[in-house]
Amino acid sequence: MVENVNLKPTAKRYYRKKNDLFSLLMKMKLWPSRSGALHGLKSVEIRGERAELTTHCGHSFLITNSRRSRAARWLRNKFYTSPCRACRVPEWKIGKYGGTVFSRGHGAVLPGQADHSAVRGNQ
Numbered sequence: 001m002v003e004n005v006n007l008k009p010t011a012k013r014y015y016r017k018k019n020d021l022f023s024l025l026m027k028m029k030l031w032p033s034r035s036g037a038l039h040g041l042k043s044v045e046i047r048g049e050r051a052e053l054t055t056h057c058g059h060s061f062l063i064t065n066s067r068r069s070r071a072a073r074w075l076r077n078k079f080y081t082s083p084c085r086a087c088r089v090p091e092w093k094i095g096k097y098g099g100t101v102f103s104r105g106h107g108a109v110l111p112g113q114a115d116h117s118a119v120r121g122n123q
């Protein structure tokens, strides 16, 4: 184990529940898979209504941007069995995730958050 002097004790951070899935994924870089493993994301490439995710363990797949999807729910509820070993999600990241609270009342609205009234239209 390498000691990291910059590592602060896990402060709570708040994200608005209404943040869309893509913004959260880009920020957190974590993906709860159906099997219960928590993967680390190497990249999140947004293509309109979809995003291509690539995990550190080498899987890539397309997802749609839904706050009500299985993955969005699992991400908010921190529903996973264990971090993916192949992804080697660092300990601090898991800790940070554990300190994250998804709240309706307050918290960060992430940059790049799709404002559905403004972003729609020609591209």
Ligand SMILES: [Zn+2]
Pocket (backbone or CB within 6 Å): 038, 039, 040, 055, 056, 057, 058, 084, 085, 086, 087
């Ligand atoms: Zn993985």
